[in-house]
Amino acid sequence: MPLNPQSTQEMKFQVRSPKRQNKHTAPWRTLRLGGSFIIAAIGTTFAQQQSDFYLREEIPLPPGEVMELGSIALMPDQKIAVTSRRGDLWICTGAYGDDLTKVTWKKFAEGLHEPLGMSWKDGWLYLTQRPEVTRIRDSDDDGVADTFETISSGWSIKGDYHEYAFGTEADRDGNIWTVHCLTGSFTADVPWRGWCLRITPEGKMIPTCSGIRSPGGIGFNAEGDAFYTDNQGPWNGSSSLKWLKPGSFQGNPAGNRYYDLAPEMGKRPAEPANKSRIMTERGRIPEFVPPAVIFPHAKVGHSPSGIVADTTGGKFGPWEKQLYVGEQTKSEVQRVCLEKVNGLYQGAVFHFLEGFEAGIVPVRQAGDGTLFIGGTNRGWASSGSKTFTFERVRWTGRVPFEIHTMSALPDGFELTFTEPVDPATAARPESYAMDAWTYIYQADYGSPEVDRATPKITAATVSPDGKKVRLKIDGLVQGHVHHLTAPGITTKTGTKLWHPEAWYTLNEIPK
Numbered sequence: 001m002p003l004n005p006q007s008t009q010e011m012k013f014q015v016r017s018p019k020r021q022n023k024h025t026a027p028w029r030t031l032r033l034g035g036s037f038i039i040a041a042i043g044t045t046f047a048q049q050q051s052d053f054y055l056r057e058e059i060p061l062p063p064g065e066v067m068e069l070g071s072i073a074l075m076p077d078q079k080i081a082v083t084s085r086r087g088d089l090w091i092c093t094g095a096y097g098d099d100l101t102k103v104t105w106k107k108f109a110e111g112l113h114e115p116l117g118m119s120w121k122d123g124w125l126y127l128t129q130r131p132e133v134t135r136i137r138d139s140d141d142d143g144v145a146d147t148f149e150t151i152s153s154g155w156s157i158k159g160d161y162h163e164y165a166f167g168t169e170a171d172r173d174g175n176i177w178t179v180h181c182l183t184g185s186f187t188a189d190v191p192w193r194g195w196c197l198r199i200t201p202e203g204k205m206i207p208t209c210s211g212i213r214s215p216g217g218i219g220f221n222a223e224g225d226a227f228y229t230d231n232q233g234p235w236n237g238s239s240s241l242k243w244l245k246p247g248s249f250q251g252n253p254a255g256n257r258y259y260d261l262a263p264e265m266g267k268r269p270a271e272p273a274n275k276s277r278i279m280t281e282r283g284r285i286p287e288f289v290p291p292a293v294i295f296p297h298a299k300v301g302h303s304p305s306g307i308v309a310d311t312t313g314g315k316f317g318p319w320e321k322q323l324y325v326g327e328q329t330k331s332e333v334q335r336v337c338l339e340k341v342n343g344l345y346q347g348a349v350f351h352f353l354e355g356f357e358a359g360i361v362p363v364r365q366a367g368d369g370t371l372f373i374g375g376t377n378r379g380w381a382s383s384g385s386k387t388f389t390f391e392r393v394r395w396t397g398r399v400p401f402e403i404h405t406m407s408a409l410p411d412g413f414e415l416t417f418t419e420p421v422d423p424a425t426a427a428r429p430e431s432y433a434m435d436a437w438t439y440i441y442q443a444d445y446g447s448p449e450v451d452r453a454t455p456k457i458t459a460a461t462v463s464p465d466g467k468k469v470r471l472k473i474d475g476l477v478q479g480h481v482h483h484l485t486a487p488g489i490t491t492k493t494g495t496k497l498w499h500p501e502a503w504y505t506l507n508e509i510p511k
Helices: 008-012 253-261 278-284
Strands: 028-033 036-041 054-058 069-074 079-084 089-093 104-109 118-121 124-128 133-137 147-152 165-170 176-180 195-199 205-210 215-220 226-230 240-243 304-309 323-327 332-341 344-353 360-365 371-376 388-395 403-409 412-417 433-439 449-453 456-462 468-474 481-485 501-505
Touching (some): 069 124, 069 371, 079 118, 118 165, 124 165, 124 176, 165 215, 205 253, 215 323, 215 360, 226 304, 240 304, 240 344, 278 433, 323 360, 332 403, 344 403, 403 501, 433 456
Parallel strands (some): 215 304
Antiparallel strands (some): 028 036, 054 388, 069 079, 089 104, 118 124, 124 133, 133 147, 165 176, 176 195, 323 332, 332 344, 344 501, 360 371, 403 412, 412 468, 433 449, 433 481, 456 468, 481 501
């Protein structure tokens, strides 16, 4: 349950504290609503802050241990398993409790090889380690793992520091999906570097997608489709969230040399042309699935990581079925809303949670809504005061005023909001601004923003309930990131958007 639940209606009429006032103050007036008196300001706008809505707390770690967390698994009886990048596996008790001083830890296993994916199923913990997928359990109930079984070790490692392997929980068919970083993040020196594989419960390894560069996390959306985050680099102009459509090519050709080992995948995709554009190469390479959502570099973090879909039924706010994506460098969590248009995923990314104490890698959400995250800054610097961390976030029950979703239309976009907007601000086209760009699809590292455009917002139509705005736009550009800003939009009571920006990747324009 959310902490201190409070309805949106209650929040709307709460007296604002002075610290939330705009620097331009205004006279106060008293209103009577249903026998109660409230105080409001005439002509004043109010900012929002994260602590109003989400409580971030650090979970105490075992004293003296180096806990650079690589994976988190939710277990029965509100126990949580975590792995460290150094190969230890610990069981935490008390991480859900109100009093975190009562948290206790028990080491369950050690000597693992950098596990970056873990889940609990039928008495076993399943781990994706650098060289294999393993399952372990405690068969004599002494609190320590004593049975270790290799399910699959069908891929190779050369020993390069960058040959990470990230894995999921089991999908609807019981398969674990894994994504494998290139050697040194540039080359595919041994088999299955740069690939997504599926591991069946029986241990069969199924080559599933090629074209991966440097994954930072993998997970499923609410519908069960697999996605991973890929980081900026060769053939990746900026970091992004990508759909792992079986049989697809994800964009980096280094690992395509192993198509001869995967006859079930069909012919090897054509080699992309260097210094091209994704839209152009999509026309040449039928297997190429473009990024679902691009995270513009430095504007939406630097290194996206873990992925989790909100399936809590509103226990973490109004974001049901949206994705939360970790960010390693900036120690943040971003929010993503997806839609499928003409058979391809696309959507918008929004800033969401910040202030974590180390770079986020794993992200997991419990059924009660609690969001658990693990952090490390080894290998890459990150925001925050610590080299590693284990934290949780709980919803206070208050709903922020935000853009809830951004959806593509044939002639623009439709925005939905978490609260009714003030038509005086939302119905004015000049209350919004938009620019758009794409990236060079190239073998060089990253890309500047290129082919800039300035789509013109010609009309803004507010729905009768005030919770939707239809933007009519001239100059949409297929394949471009469309950056929307709406800093002037408020509710009728003067509350400003918590995050007034969105970045929508327009792979397809609806017909």
